[in-house]
Structure formats: C-alpha cells, structure tokens
Amino acid sequence: MSGLLKNEWLKLANNKKLYFFLLAVAAIQFLPVFMTLFLKMRTLNGQVYPLTMFGVLVSFVLPLLLLILVAETVAEEHTAGLLALSLLHPVTRGKVIAAKAVFFFTVILVFLLFAMLFGYAVGTLLFGWGGGFMLRGTAFPTGKGVAITFLSYVTAALPQFAFCQLVMFLAVVINSSAAVAGIAAGIFIFSSMLMLLSDEIKPFLLTSYFNTVPAVADFAIGKTGVFAQFSFPALYALVFFLLTVLVFSKKDMLF
Amino acid sequence: MTAIPVLDVRQVSKKFWNKKVLQQISLQVSRGEVFGFLGPNGAGKTTLIRIILGLVRPDGGEIYINGYQVRGAFTRAIARVGAVVETPRFFPYLTGRQNLQLVRNLHPDVPEERIDEVLALTGMAEHAHTKTGAYSLGMKQRLGIARALVNDPELVFLDEPMNGLDPQGIIEMRALIDRLSSRGIAFFITSHLLHEVEQVCETIAIIKNGRLLLAGKIDELLARDTETVEIYTEHPDKACLALDNAPFVRKRRLEAGKLVVDLERGSSMDLNRMLVASNIPVRYLVPRKSSLEEFFLEQAYGEESV
Ligand SMILES: Nc1ncnc2c1ncn2[C@@H]1O[C@H](COP(=O)(O)OP(=O)(O)OP(=O)(O)O)[C@@H](O)[C@H]1O
Ligand SMILES: [Mg+2]
Numbered sequence: 001m002s003g004l005l006k007n008e009w010l011k012l013a014n015n016k017k018l019y020f021f022l023l024a025v026a027a028i029q030f031l032p033v034f035m036t037l038f039l040k041m042r043t044l045n046g047q048v049y050p051l052t053m054f055g056v057l058v059s060f061v062l063p064l065l066l067l068i069l070v071a072e073t074v075a076e077e078h079t080a081g082l083l084a085l086s087l088l089h090p091v092t093r094g095k096v097i098a099a100k101a102v103f104f105f106t107v108i109l110v111f112l113l114f115a116m117l118f119g120y121a122v123g124t125l126l127f128g129w130g131g132g133f134m135l136r137g138t139a140f141p142t143g144k145g146v147a148i149t150f151l152s153y154v155t156a157a158l159p160q161f162a163f164c165q166l167v168m169f170l171a172v173v174i175n176s177s178a179a180v181a182g183i184a185a186g187i188f189i190f191s192s193m194l195m196l197l198s199d200e201i202k203p204f205l206l207t208s209y210f211n212t213v214p215a216v217a218d219f220a221i222g223k224t225g226v227f228a229q230f231s232f233p234a235l236y237a238l239v240f241f242l243l244t245v246l247v248f249s250k251k252d253m254l255f
Numbered sequence: 256m257t258a259i260p261v262l263d264v265r266q267v268s269k270k271f272w273n274k275k276v277l278q279q280i281s282l283q284v285s286r287g288e289v290f291g292f293l294g295p296n297g298a299g300k301t302t303l304i305r306i307i308l309g310l311v312r313p314d315g316g317e318i319y320i321n322g323y324q325v326r327g328a329f330t331r332a333i334a335r336v337g338a339v340v341e342t343p344r345f346f347p348y349l350t351g352r353q354n355l356q357l358v359r360n361l362h363p364d365v366p367e368e369r370i371d372e373v374l375a376l377t378g379m380a381e382h383a384h385t386k387t388g389a390y391s392l393g394m395k396q397r398l399g400i401a402r403a404l405v406n407d408p409e410l411v412f413l414d415e416p417m418n419g420l421d422p423q424g425i426i427e428m429r430a431l432i433d434r435l436s437s438r439g440i441a442f443f444i445t446s447h448l449l450h451e452v453e454q455v456c457e458t459i460a461i462i463k464n465g466r467l468l469l470a471g472k473i474d475e476l477l478a479r480d481t482e483t484v485e486i487y488t489e490h491p492d493k494a495c496l497a498l499d500n501a502p503f504v505r506k507r508r509l510e511a512g513k514l515v516v517d518l519e520r521g522s523s524m525d526l527n528r529m530l531v532a533s534n535i536p537v538r539y540l541v542p543r544k545s546s547l548e549e550f551f552l553e554q555a556y557g558e559e560s561v
Contacts (some may be wrong), residue, residue, distance in 0.1 A: 003360035010356065015348055081344040084310055088338050089361040089406070090330035253310035 004091060004099030005106075008073070012107065017072070021065050025111055028053050028061050029119050033126060045130020047145050049123020050116045051152065051213060057115055058156045058210045062108070063188050066160060067167050070104065071181040074171035084253045093249045097168070101241055104164040108157045116153045135217055144220060152216045159209040159233040163188070165240035166206070172248045175255075209233045259322045260285050261410045261441045267306060267316030269299075269465075276302050277465045280316070284410070284458070287439045289432060291446065291456030291473075293551055299465045300445040304340055304412050307443075309333065320410060334362075337408035339416065343399025347388030351379055351398050354387055358405045365406055377401040378427065392419030400431070411435075412443045417451050429455050449551050461551065481505055483543040484523055486514040490535055497533035501526070515543070 012018050032052045036044055044052065077083040086096055133145025140148065167184045174180050191207040202208045215229040262284040269277040277299045284290045294300050305311040307318050309325050309332075318325040323332035345354045355370045374380045377397045382390070387398065396419050403411050417425050432442055432455050446452050452459060453473065460470035469476065488494050491514045498504050503522035508515050518526060523542065530537055 003363065006360050007357045010353060010360075011346055011349065014353065081341070082346060084340070085344065085357070086361065087310060088308055088333065088336070089358065090334045091361060092330065250312070252312060253305065 001091075001095050001099055001102075004086065004096060005103055007086070008099065008103035009106075011073075012103075017069070021069070021111070022114060024061065024065065025057065025115050026118050028057055029115055030122060031056075033122065036127075044123060044127045046120060046124030046127060047130050047133045047142060047149075048135075049127065050119030050149050051135070052119070052123075054152060054156075054213060055211050058160065058212070059192070059207070062111060062156075062160055063163055063207075063210070064185070065111070066104070066108065066164050067181055067184040067188065069107065070164050070167040071171055071177040071184065073103075074100065074168055075175060075177035075180045078171070078253075079175050079177065079255050081255045084255065087253060094245045097172075097241070097245050097248050100168065101161075101165065104168075105157065105161050108160045108164070109154070112153045112157055112160075116149065135213070138217075138221065140220065148213075148216055148220050151219075152213045155212045155216060155230065156210070158230055158237070159206060159212070162206055162209075162233040162237035162240070165237045165244065169240045169244045169247070172244050172251060203232070206233060206236055258286060260319075261288075261321055262290075262307070262443065263319040264303070264307065265317045265319075267303065267313045267318065269302060269306060269311070269313050275465050277306070277313070280462070280465075280467050282460050282467065282470055284441050284443060286409070287436050287441055288458055289436050289442045289444065289456045291444050291452035291459040292462065293446065293449065293452060293459055294462035298462045300462060301341055301414055303462075304338070304414055304443070304445070308336070308338055308340070308412070310340075335406065335409040336412070337403030337406060337410070338412040339396075339399040339403050339414055340412070341414050342392070342418070343395050343402070345387035345390070345395065345398065348386060350384050350386055351390070351394075351401075352383040354398065355402055355405055358402055362406045369405055369407070373401040373404045376404065376431065393421060393424055396420055397424070400428075404435075408440060410441045410443065414445050415447065416444060417446060425451065480520050481517045482520050482523065484516050484518060484526065485510075485539075485541040485543055486516060486530070486537060487512070487539040487541070488514065488530075488535055488537050493533070494530065494535050494537075497529060497535060498526075501529055 029050075032044060032049065074083070083096075087093065133140045133142060133148070135145070135148060166187070167180065170183055171177070171180045174183065188207065191205045195202055195205050195207050209229065209232060212229075215226050219226040260283040262282075264280060264282045267277055267280045268275070280299075280303060282290075292300055292303070302311065306313045307320075307325065309329055312326075320332040320336060325332045345351075346357070349357075352370060352374065355373065359365055359367065359370055371380070374383050377400050379394070379397050379401055382394060382398075387395065390398065396416060400413070400416065403413070416428060420428055429451070432444075436442060444452065444456060456473065458470070458472050459476070461468040486494055491509055491512075494514050495507060495509070498507055498516065503519045503525055504516055505519065506517040516526065523540070527540060
C-alpha cells in the first residue's frame, strides 16, 4: 500500500500537470489583489486574505481540477494499459483503489495548504498583517482567526475527497477519460445549480458541503450541530469508495 | 517425486459476448522451460496471458502458478512472475529508470540495485535517464523485459518479444532468454516469428480459433514418420534413376545442385547402401530437419492454404 502511494506521487511529481494546477490555484488566490487595486472593492489584510477567495476555490476551481486529475489517473491510465501494470504485482485490486483514494486525499490537502500559505504570503506582503480578523461581521482575535482559516482549509478536504470518490467510481465504470470528465462536470454543474434553486434538496447535494467556512465559523462561536455537516460527505465518500472497489475487483482489464 | 509445474493451466474457457475466444485450454510449463505459444492473429494468445495474469476472468477453468491458484491466492501466485503483455506500456513522462522504480516499490524485498542490474542486462543502462516517451519500439521492448525481470521472477511472459528489435537485438534477446532459462527461469513466449520460437523454445503449443491444436516438445513434434535427406552429387540424374525403384523413397525432387529425398524414417542407411551399390559418387548426404515454420503453417493455416 505504501509502495502504491509512493508510485502515485512519483508519477504526479514528474507530471507537468501538477505545476499547472498549482499555478491555477495561485492565480485564483491572487485575484483579490486586482480587485483591490482596480476596483477599490475592500480593504484587505494578511489575516483575512486567505479566506477571500476560499469559496470560489473550493466550490469551483478545485472540483474541476480534481475531476481532470481523477479522470486521468484512473480512466486514462486504464485505457492506456497503465493501470493493469500495478495489477501484475502482489497487491490486491482493493488496495490499488485504496491507494488511489489516499493519494487523492493527500493531493487535495497539498492543494489546500498551498492555497492557504500562498494566500497568507501574498496578503501579508502586499497589505501587511493587519490588526484583526473579521469574518461575516464578527471580529475574532488573531489566534482564533488563524485557527478558523486553518480549520476551514483542512476540513474542506473531506467534501472534495467525496467528490473524487464519485469521479473515481465513474472512471471504473466508464472507460473513456473524456466521457468521465464530461459526466463528472455535468453532475457538478447541475448540482451547483440545483443547490441555488431549492433549500429542500440542498442537504442531499454534495456541492452544498464544499464551502466549510460557515460550519467552522459556527463552531468557533460555540454553535452545536456542526459535526452533522461532515457526516454527509463522509458517508458519500464511503459509499462511492466501496462501489468503486466492488466494480473494479470484477472488471476485466482488456487494455 | 513429481515437481510442481511453474504454470498449470486447466480447462480454461472464455467468451467475449457470444464469441468463444478460448475453449478448454490446458497446458503446463515446467521450471526453466522455454514455452512457445503459437497461433495466427486473433487466436487467443494475448487473452490467455491476460487470464493467467488475473487481468481477465475466465468463464471456467483453473490456473496455478507455482502451485498457488491465481484466483484465491493471487498475491502469492503473482509474486514471482514477470510479464510484458502486448507492446510494453510506460508512463511517457517518466524516465526508463523511474518506470522500473514503480515496480521496485511494489516489491519491498527487491533491493534498489536490482534496477541497475536489469537495465545493464537488457542493454538499457545508457537510456535509463531518458523519458520513455522518446523511446523507439525496440527500446520499449528491451525496457519491457527489464521491467519484467525486476522482481527476480521464476516465470516470465513475453508477448511478441522480438517485435521491433533489430537483428542484433534479436540475437541478444535470444541469448538473454537462453541465459536466464539456464538459471531456472521459465518463459512463456508468443511469437509470429516462428524460426525464433524454434531457436529459443523447447516446447510449443499451437492455438487456433481458441482451441489448442497440439502441444509438445519440438523434437518430438517434428519426429514424424518421414525424414528428409539432401544428396549432393555430380550425377543427380543417375541417382534419380537408381532411387526410382527403392521401396523406402516416398518422394524425390531436384533442387539447385542437389537431390532432395523424403524417406521412411530410419531408412537413410539403406539409401546410402543403394547409392554405393549403384556406383554413384556422393559428396555429402545431409539430413534436413523439417522446419517448425513449415510445420506451423501446415497445422495452423492448413485448412485455408489448400
Ligand atoms: N475486448 C474484447 N472484446 C471482444 N472481443 C475481443 C476483445 N479482445 C479480444 N477479443 C477477441 O478475442 C480473440 C482473441 O484475441 P487475442 O488478442 O487474444 O488474440 P491473439 O492471439 O493475441 O492475436 P495477435 O496475434 O493478433 O496478438 C480475437 O478474436 C478478438 O477479436
Ligand atoms: Mg496478441
């Protein structure tokens, strides 16, 4: 299992795609600078900067990057006859899928932590550290602000991971990586739209759980019931992981 | 004491949709044996390899590698197997060495140095740090073999290994297979280059339309009831006349400067005696081995080629 995980990172670290993805994340994080300079939209400081683009990052950018990554490392590898390579060694198919899942989780964490640190760096260098942390009209002491920022970023990994599991399931069912990416993008956009239309369906849509800032902020001011926020994505991830293992274990590898 | 075969395929069948791709295939490969698996395009060779390796599920039958059943004890069965299925695939953005590293990482017991060993063995050391996306077909074949050897296998599957190799490469590949098999590594080789199989394999099986036509030691398969002898003489016409009445001659024909005679097996002494008795000066009398190529064509394509 650790060998499989090592292999995934060896591949990604040597794949130009990783660096383009990180560049895309950095570009999004840089946007508030333009908004401030050209539109005089708001006054920023280093403490609040990392959360400025957080919603856009986790609700749009990251899911799109991840669906490309998953389609490539599962469906594309499969049809290129590369996924079969790891199956010719003493590892079970379940472990191959588990290693991919853990790999995606680590990739998500790397993207998120990179985005946060990049945000702190850009914000502080350009606007200074600032006097305090403000979130949704509430002021928090610096320490609590950093904690809220950090927790928001880290907990966002769970719903992103659940989304990866859905794409992974599609990738073992459908062989074409373009079809996988297309269908996953369709589901994602549809769900994001539906979320805006109806409050009744909202709790059943994974996209509703992408932005973790409200839950973490509620937790920070002592509201309970926050953990329910994370049980849905966790269950979602588990179900699609098990389905993926089930389908993949029975699959004929013909490429 | 009967040694366990390194590969034991029992009654394997497979259908794709309604097409019977493999029908009740059984075969065995013993330790250190070089086994040639021959058949025309679409016969089912690659499909059988995929089934043996656990990539595809058979509809029926059992497979044992080193006594371990592939379904059930997969990780044990596969631990000492190396394989190249169809043309070897690599991650194009990784170097040759990194592609082998991926395999090493799945075999914690294999030492790091093993990678350089197999790179040297296959003559790929100088290209080890080039990205495989820039490799030629021959280089990919070699690296594919190197990769199949990383885990120190006891059984190696090579699907058309000579494909894409230059003449020098083919000679080297043959020498490599010889050397490794003498160390006890068994090979399962599919090939269309039949004379290659003849030179490298001890045992062959011929498959057509998913059915095993025959299997056995090459020497035994070729030992049929006739043998062919070439007679080199200054007087081929005289020799022809002399042989006309010989009961043991089945067929004779003149080829450039020699007379080619098909005899009943074991009658070459009689032939010699008869030529001497007829006072025909013979320069050489050379036994000709019927080539596996002829044999293969006869068996595999016989029905169509008449
Ligand atoms: N994915 C598939 N779906 C349906 N039929 C298939 C599939 N793969 C192979 N076949 C069929 O199975 C048969 C055997 O194919 P296989 O690739 O095993 O042949 P082969 O002996 O390796 O041929 P070649 O010498 O061309 O490599 C062929 O008739 C082929 O059409
Ligand atoms: Mg084939």
